[in-house]
Amino acid sequence: MRTDITKINERTPWQGLTEGLQMFAGGTSRLFATGEWRTNTPVLIEDKCRQCLLCVPVCPDSSIPVLEGKRGAFDYDHCKGCGICASVCPFDAIVMKEGIEP
């Protein structure tokens, strides 16, 4: 039975779960804000960024959106602050800042 899975949470009784925990939606990972797990936060220094886009494919959480050939602002709702983007940036355009705030 198609259930609105956004209404299911850790207080839902067993009778309210979906059969076999099926997820009746696509792309549901968007609903889960993994950004809360962050202890370090990447910050983009726009002046230094040459839009080489090397940071985009290495991000394990798809948190660097690309629009019309240019990277946009970090998706801090999902960025876990792993720092890979800062490591690969050839222009030192990404710095890691301590804490959850950019």
Place this chain on the structure above:
Amino acid sequence: MDNTLEIRWHGRGGQGAKTAALLLADAAFKTGQNVQGFPEYGPERMGAPITAFNRISRERIRVHSNIYHPDFVVVVDEMLLHSVHVTEGLKRDGAIIVNTSRTAEEIRPLLRGYKGAVYTVDARAISEETLGKNFPNTPMLAAAVAVTGVMDKKDFTEQMRASFAHKFARKPEVIDGNMRALRMAFRAVESAAGMTKIA
């Protein structure tokens, strides 16, 4: 169970004793009876001694065990008489049918004291004469039908003719040979009947 006829077949893997048991079940089924035909699986090798069983009854058959006190025993390979106790549990008023070129009197000493009726059929000679090859199944099946009386020989003959016609649709020359094999096997056990029982 008292109304159930129980038959045990002894042969070797690959010789067709299992097939013969299934064919007998088939034939009896077609006369409206309840049947069981099943093999006992041993080491699953060509040439290894194997046993197959039939139960045939007017009533529904429920027992699912091997047969230890058969009414009849059929031995497809006479060499088994030396290695297997084929008459074990065989009823005194039953009979054993052996595929051999020897006579019942010659075979009896190999039967470990069995006192009941002994029938012999030279299935190999019959098969080689009628089919040109050693397929002992058809003559042994016919002998089993004649001796056990599980069904009328005429009904059996008619059914076998139909089943051979179906099986050998592309080789009609084989049908006549098989039918002749049936008749020769009937004659073999009939001529032996009455002479082989020890009173």
Place this chain on the structure above:
Amino acid sequence: MKRAKAIRERMSGNEAVAFAIRQVNPDVMPAFPITPSTEIPQMVSAYIANGEIDTEFVPVESEHSAMSAAIGAESAGARTMTATSSAGLALMWEELLLAASNRLPIVLTLVNRTLSGPININCDHSDGMGARDTGWIQIYAENNQEAYDNYIQAFPIAEDPRVHLPVMVCQDGFITSHAVENIELLEDGPVRDFVGQYEPEEFLLNPGKPVAVGPYSISAYAMEAKKAQEDAMEQSRAVIAEVAARFGELSGRQYGFFEEYRTGDADYIMVIMGSAAGTAKEAADQLREEGWKVGVLKLRVFRPFPDQEIAEALKNCRAAAIMDRCESYNGCSGPLGMEIPAALYRNKVMIETADYIYGLAGRDFTVEHAREIFAQLRDAADGKIPAARHAYVGLREQ
């Protein structure tokens, strides 16, 4: 439902199940095609090759893959079945649990054969019993007729929205799978109508209605999910009974969780499963003629376990013999030997029980064995001997 015409036939248990598969014409059948498999996939392949059915047969490289492919196909929305035996079921183990927890109504036809070792290929229930706690419904057959009838009932049970669980249809290896016996078949049309079209509500290949099957679950959800799965197993009792009633109208053959053979006034009852039940009934008939009040309770549905019904059926006898065709290696008894006394105790039925292990790895079980067990049961009830505990039938002793 109108009574269907019966077709009088004779065939082996394997042929009977393959014939039922032809009539149901499932969408997908992944199966490992060689030993330890049965003749069933081979026979189904022949039906497919002859154009009699359009089932997609997937010859996979192992049973683990067979069950994986079955899970994939069923999730995608296809009516799916597979067939296996013995070690093949053991290799499916991990996937069996997933088929059940993902709530996929797959049907598996199992030919019960022993698990090695010692290396052996013959009948016992160690394969099916080994999978008894995987979340599958398990139905056991006495003969080819029941294997056929149970298979046809399996799909409506599994696919019922109250259930959505996989079903294992079991029959005894060689003893019924390879034995040719009389059978009454149903015509194709009535079988297809009975089983019906498969129309799952949710499935993967359903454009515009995305669904994810089998996601990772954190502990906060997994226990609730397991409870829901167990609840489906409890719900299946009613569905199994309804489907059996509907099948009874169609075929004239009645099925319950178990068959009670002459148990009504019986002092001594043998509880047994599979092909040996017929042998036990023969012994019961013989002893009845000799003036004993004995009967046989043949368990058909082992999962869900009909504990209350069994307790009710046994409550008036003096003693019951519980027969396991499987060793549990638990140091005290076989699986039925533990579960049936538990059912009796929970329902406060305090009769004497004795438990036996019989027929392991193809060891024959005869009418004489069954008679002897009834005799022991009487002596135990009379206090002349202690009730058998974990006793082996037909074992050579020093």
